[in-house]
Amino acid sequence: MAITNSKDCNLIFYTNPMSRGQIVRWMLEETGKPYQMEVLEYNASMKDPEYLKINPLGKVPSIVHNGKVVTECAAICAYLADVFPECGLAPSVTERADYYRWLFFAAGPLEAAVINRTLGFDVPQVKERMVGYGTYDAAVDTLAKAVTTHEYIAGSEFTAADVYVGSHVIWGQQFGSLPKSKAFQDYAEKLMQRPAYKAAQEK
Structure with a gap:
């Protein structure tokens, strides 16, 4: 080690x-x-x-x-x-609805949809109700709307949810696991300008 x-x-x-x-x-x-x-x-x-x-x-x-x-x-x-x-890095307890929602959306439905697509697995239409995300396109469209609703994923301020969701979006743009779109590119570019992101990349 x-x-x-x-x-x-x-x-x-x-x-x-x-x-x-x-x-x-x-x-x-x-x-x-x-x-x-x-x-x-x-x-x-x-x-x-x-x-x-x-x-x-x-x-x-x-x-x-x-x-x-x-x-x-x-x-x-x-x-x-x-x-x-x-x-x-977290909203007040009374303002955490979107924070929890999108943090765990990315950890659950989004990651499952992206990994299944990367592995070449598409859910048969008759089985869509059995998976948490339905379809890859549905998960991606939901995420695209989420990153454009507010300045950041949970509102007007940057939070830990942006670290997690943002990492998925940044990697998705770099490696092609998410479609190239203005919504994703604008969100990714904004986050990549943060001093902490740059410091982490240098390490």
């Missing part, structure tokens, strides 16, 4: 550069809090018994904060926004 940053830090981030760990690294940079990063290798240190105690699936990213383990990108983003409220 390659270790960087302070060994005395109470926030440890397990990742690999070629993984969804990029989402969490962006979120960590948005908080501005110190963290220790451990880079794991596929089919090697990710499968070490020591790491499997943290994430039994042997995948990244994971974080350990004050001895508590959090896995899954959407959960990590929401967790970090909650434990560091002074960073302003």
Whole structure:
């Protein structure tokens, strides 16, 4: 394991550069809090018994904060926004409807639709009610409307939901898993100008 940053830090981030760990690294940079990063290798240190105690699936990213383990990108983003409220990365509790809605839409229906399409699987019409997204086109159209309704995904302010949803949109534009459209391109370009996004990419 390659270790960087302070060994005395109470926030440890397990990742690999070629993984969804990029989402969490962006979120960590948005908080501005110190963290220790451990880079794991596929089919090697990710499968070490020591790491499997943290994430039994042997995948990244994971974080350990004050001895508590959090896995899954959407959960990590929401967790970090909650434990560091002074960073302003979550709306007030009474204003979190859109925040939760789109954070978990991206983690559920959108990701399933995109991955199935990438794998070459299209849901038969008679089976559409069995999947959470119905059709790829329906999921994409829903997302396109969401990113153009407000300045950011949950309203007028940037939040942790933009880190997660935005990562899907940025990757979708870069790798072709989402259609090229003005709605997606404008949203992606706006987020890519954030200093924390740039800092995460440099790392």
